[in-house]
Amino acid sequence: MSIIVKFFASLREHVGKSELHIESTDALTCAKIWAQVCHEEPLPSHVLMAVNQEYADPNTRVHEGDEIAFFPPVTGG
Amino acid sequence: MIPQAKQLKHSKVLIVGLGGLGSPVAMYLAASGVGHLVLVDGDCVDLSNLQRQIIHETVHIGQQKTVSAQRKLQQQVSDIHLSLISHALSKHMLKNMLCDIDVVVDCSDNFATRFALNAACVEQKTPLVSGAAVRWGGQVAVFLPEQKQSPCYRCLYPDIEEQLETCSHVGILAPIVGIIGSIQAVEVVKVLLNIGTSLCGKLLTFDAYTDTWRTLKLHKDPACPVCS
Ligand SMILES: [Zn+2]
Numbered sequence: 265m266s267i268i269v270k271f272f273a274s275l276r277e278h279v280g281k282s283e284l285h286i287e288s289t290d291a292l293t294c295a296k297i298w299a300q301v302c303h304e305e306p307l308p309s310h311v312l313m314a315v316n317q318e319y320a321d322p323n324t325r326v327h328e329g330d331e332i333a334f335f336p337p338v339t340g341g
Numbered sequence: 342m343i344p345q346a347k348q349l350k351h352s353k354v355l356i357v358g359l360g361g362l363g364s365p366v367a368m369y370l371a372a373s374g375v376g377h378l379v380l381v382d383g384d385c386v387d388l389s390n391l392q393r394q395i396i397h398e399t400v401h402i403g404q405q406k407t408v409s410a411q412r413k414l415q416q417q418v419s420d421i422h423l424s425l426i427s428h429a430l431s432k433h434m435l436k437n438m439l440c441d442i443d444v445v446v447d448c449s450d451n452f453a454t455r456f457a458l459n460a461a462c463v464e465q466k467t468p469l470v471s472g473a474a475v476r477w478g479g480q481v482a483v484f485l486p487e488q489k490q491s492p493c494y495r496c497l498y499p500d501i502e503e504q505l506e507t508c509s510h511v512g513i514l515a516p517i518v519g520i521i522g523s524i525q526a527v528e529v530v531k532v533l534l535n536i537g538t539s540l541c542g543k544l545l546t547f548d549a550y551t552d553t554w555r556t557l558k559l560h561k562d563p564a565c566p567v568c569s
Contacts (some may be wrong), residue, residue, distance in 0.1 A: 270550075271544065272478070272548045272553065272562075273474060273476065273477065273478045273548050273550070274475075274506070275394075276419050276548075276550070276551075280523050282551060309499055309501050310498055310499070310501070310505070312497070312498075312557075314555075314557045315557060317555065317556065317557055318557065318558040318560075319497070319544070319557050319558060319559045319560055325515070329534055333555070333557075335480075335557075336506075337498060337505055338473040338474060338478070338479060338480050338505075339449075339450060339451055339455060339475075339505050339506075339511060339532075340361075340450050340473055340474050340475035340479075340505075340506065340507050340508040341358050341360050341361055341362040341446045341447075341449050341450040341451050341472070341473060341474065341508070341518070
């Protein structure tokens with residue numbers, strides 16, 4: 265399957281790109297995608313993620329054509 | 342002015358934090374005609390604040406932020422009713438205080454305050470308009486605990502003690518807090534007047550670096566220790 269992964273704000277700098285495509289034959293979750301893109305780095309606890317613009321958690325399954333987005337936590341004011 | 346603005350005169354809004362977000366929130370709510378603002382901040386004005394906290398001025402350096410903000414707001418709207426709380430709110434005080442507050446606006450800069458405000462709002466069923474910003478972007482969300490399906494701030498973030506990036510450490514582009522704070526003020530007015538489609542159950546995110554706005558649909562977490 266083919267999916268789109270997006271990184272916003274400071275995560276874009278962290279990963280070094282804002283968007284990439286992943287091709288996979290395995291069943292994938294948000295956490296697995298993060299690990300694959302970030303060279304097995306553990307998913308930080310406060311990172312927000314969304315599948316097709318709906319709030320998701322690390323165990324959310326992704327499907328063909330889905331868009332997965334990662335957002336950094338923000339608390340500044 | 343919008344035709345419904347007269348109703349705002351009888352509204353009472355609690356603003357927690359008079360920094361980068363609290364500045365535009367307070368000024369725009371005052372300008373919109375909200376009759377009573379309760380301003381909470383325990384800090385004093387520092388020179389380093391002035392770059393983004395536009396309610397404060399050079400002559401107010403060293404003064405309580407609440408007092409500095411009061412001066413600016415009174416110049417703006419002479420008959421506005423202001424209550425000042427120049428220290429952090431305890432859980433107990435917060436709970437008591439919310440009984441006659443129409444909307445709470447979270448303009449704070451740390452998770453501890455955000456979680457405490459959220460818990461009190463859920464308990465008292467007080468609407469909460471939450472905003473946060475750092476570097477080139479920010480987020481806004483609205484929680485309406487009165488509505489059964491409304492998620493809460495704790496459904497969004499796990500309660501883990503963690504030092505995150507602050508505006509004073511990693512910086513922020515000043516207009517970002519203006520943008521995020523202005524959206525918070527708009528959402529407060531909408532909640533007060535019960536008009537439009539509220540951001541309840543959604544998280545609006547803005548990344549100025551790529552000019553990307555996103556609205557994420559949130560879910561009430563059935564395992565949330567605060568609202569479920
Ligand atoms: Zn909750």
